[in-house]
Amino acid sequence: MDLTSVIGLIIGLAGLVLGFILEEGRLGMLLKETAALIVFGGTIGAVTVSFSPEELKTIPYFLRVVFTHKKIQFSETIDQLVKIADKARREGLLSLETQLDEIDSEFMRRGMQLVIDGTDPDLTRNMLEMEIEAFEKRQKIGIDIFNTAGGFAPTMGIIGTVMGLVQVLSNVSDPNKLAGAIAVAFIATLYGIFSANILWIPFAGKIKVKTEKEVIHMELILEGVLSVQAGENPRVIREKLMTFLSPADKQALLALEQAGVEM
Numbered sequence: 001m002d003l004t005s006v007i008g009l010i011i012g013l014a015g016l017v018l019g020f021i022l023e024e025g026r027l028g029m030l031l032k033e034t035a036a037l038i039v040f041g042g043t044i045g046a047v048t049v050s051f052s053p054e055e056l057k058t059i060p061y062f063l064r065v066v067f068t069h070k071k072i073q074f075s076e077t078i079d080q081l082v083k084i085a086d087k088a089r090r091e092g093l094l095s096l097e098t099q100l101d102e103i104d105s106e107f108m109r110r111g112m113q114l115v116i117d118g119t120d121p122d123l124t125r126n127m128l129e130m131e132i133e134a135f136e137k138r139q140k141i142g143i144d145i146f147n148t149a150g151g152f153a154p155t156m157g158i159i160g161t162v163m164g165l166v167q168v169l170s171n172v173s174d175p176n177k178l179a180g181a182i183a184v185a186f187i188a189t190l191y192g193i194f195s196a197n198i199l200w201i202p203f204a205g206k207i208k209v210k211t212e213k214e215v216i217h218m219e220l221i222l223e224g225v226l227s228v229q230a231g232e233n234p235r236v237i238r239e240k241l242m243t244f245l246s247p248a249d250k251q252a253l254l255a256l257e258q259a260g261v262e263m
Contacts, residue, residue, distance in 0.1 A: 157192020
């Protein structure tokens with residue numbers, strides 16, 4: 001589970017509720033099913049109109065992306081590629097076929113299969129780059145869906161508020177209840193703004209961040225596969241692939257290597 005997504009939602013909801021209570025508001029005033037129906041129903045309807053059935057079927061997958069944590073170990077990938085390069089230099093590229101089942105990354109496994117099959121390096125690069133591009137396009141669908149929901153939700157909130165005010169102003173026979181009824185009408189706007197800025201837009205942002213990290217990992221694998229195919233020195237490959245690491249990750253990896261040497 002991605003704890004940052006869960007904790008962020010809890011903090012956002014708690015901040016809203018506690019702030020409202022500290023302003024001497026009653027919690028029951030925030031729970032209005034009619035406002036929720038207008039905002040969430042309207043947002044879902046608008047999103048449904050905006051995308052194809054095939055794209056909408058991907059929503060459960062992207063929700064899993066938001067709330068599940070996929071650990072990407074750049075250092076382990078580099079070590080694996082360096083070991084593969086060392087074996088290829090000593091025993092030849094065909095010897096790597098016995099190691100394919102040991103590779104967890106499907107992307108790396110396909111790349112190595114192309115190398116073993118003797119595919120032209122330019123074709124290998126083009127095929128793997130096309131796969132990375134296709135992955136980015138698939139992930140962009142989820143980003144667009146949630147950003148679209150984030151755009152519609154505040155508008156649906158305003159629509160709900162206007163509908164509530166129309167109902168209030170059509171019956172002003174009891175002025176003492178007018179202020180409370182207007183306050184309730186504005187709950188729809190609150191739902192719209194809250195859902196857009198705590199749910200939908202952050203969901204899109206989380207998918208984008210995870211996609212960017214996954215793409216960097218795939219690009220690292222791409223360069224590693226091509227380096228193995230070119231027969232480059234494993235030490236050179238390691239130095240090349242370490243450029244994909246953040247400064248902090250690079251320092252941590254170097255510290256581990258130095259500790260291993262000292263041991």
